[in-house]
């Protein structure tokens with residue numbers, strides 16, 4: 001079945017870049033594959049460096065008028081976009097499942113989650129205020145204003161092809177910025193469908209541009225152009241570091257949402273069944289391919305065996321399959337190479353003496369090359385790659401630590417610091433552990449942390465800046481101070 005056969009609104013299927021309100025075809029073509037069966041579902045042209053320059057020029061022109069549009073009018077246009085996304089949620093979710101394999105009900109959840117940032121930002125854009133300040137000069141007055149930073153380059157990953165765009169673009173547009181977006185080559189269709197809906201919503205030409213193609217060429221323009229005032233990136237820590245270096249040449253602001261290696265701490269007073277449910281929700285969503293996925297389950301020894309048994313009972317029942325099948329719990333990984341990478345991590349743990357409690361193998365023979373069995377490992381050494389790296393697959397490991405000091409040490413034993421989870425009913429433990437671990441977001445008896453109203457982001461090598469809430473809008477503004485001298489009576 002072709003992509004358009006699956007869509008109610010066939011004009012949401014776009015394979016050209018969107019620059020200055022026009023669909024622009026590129027050279028050659030990058031195939032977009034359905035990871036569930038590796039069939040080519042679309043071919044998207046590469047607009048390269050020239051396309052990126054054209055988009056930056058369009059966004060620079062558009063900024064001059066968009067920054068002057070009142071926040072109330074910007075909110076009205078954003079709410080048009082929000083409503084169109086809701087009206088077309090089914091098709092947008094279909095595109096997500098097709099291009100990255102996500103289980104369809106999770107894809108529907110992503111569309112609604114992504115749209116919630118538009119609604120929130122539309123409102124919050126009206127509340128971008130300055131302050132009046134005291135000054136050392138009796139007859140002077142000082143105040144601050146917040147102004148949009150300018151053109152923003154935005155580079156996004158494939159794992160949330162819709163929401164990682166709206167989480168940046170909604171606050172940026174609400175603040176009065178214009179955007180040039182480079183989506184991941186695996187998932188351009190979601191980005192281009194969002195552009196089509198932004199166009200229908202009445203967002204002016206040049207304000208929202210999507211350029212597809214060669215990453216270093218487009219990224220080179222976005223990080224080096226002095227017309228681009230900020231780069232917002234979501235993706236791996238390795239690429240984030242490279243973009244940060246490149247952006248240094250023009251002292252651009254960077255907002256980086258990078259990788260994670262989340263600890264999931266279960267204390268001996270916790271409700272073990274709830275903790276096991278929490279691990280499943282946090283770990284196996286998107287087949288473990290999320291930055292906030294629980295990788296390392298750290299349990300106190302008194303309850304560790306009970307927790308392993310509760311996890312085994314749940315994980316061994318998870319059904320892998322095509323994201324469109326109604327009984328699928330875990331979809332494919334993004335590529336066959338992702339399966340090889342995950343399998344290597346698990347094999348290394350097995351060879352080092354860890355116990356593979358359930359799973360631990362590719363499902364190539366049963367389902368196809370992009371599938372990996374939901375896997376639980378017990379007794380992995382904390383120095384192994386499976387413990388130290390971002391797994392990005394349906395695999396988690398249980399570790400044991402007794403004292404709070406050892407638990408904090410193990411949780412912090414990683415360069416990452418994005419999300420962490422703590423299961424306990426002891427309020428003293430809540431305070432000591434949440435203050436002791438170095439993470440940007442902590443869920444206490446809660447396996448999911450993201451919402452439009454709250455700050456999303458990490459510390460250490462997990463990134464710089466926050467998306468969501470009032471902080472998400474502020475990121476896209478410059479703070480300006482004005483001093484009015486000599487106000488005599």
Ligand code: NAP
Pocket residue numbers: 155156157158159160164182183184185213214215216217218219220234235236237239240242256257258259260290291292390418458462463
């Ligand atoms: P990735 O390999 O870093 O790629 C992300 C984006 O960067 C893609 O669009 C990619 O395009 C582009 N890119 C790569 N090299 C580039 C360059 N030299 N110049 C400009 N752009 C470049 O990450 P991914 O595999 O797509 O996504 C998974 C990663 O994202 C994980 O580490 C995950 O934790 C992280 N993530 C973080 C968050 C968060 O909020 N913290 C959310 C979601 C995902 P090409 O593929 O064409 O190179």
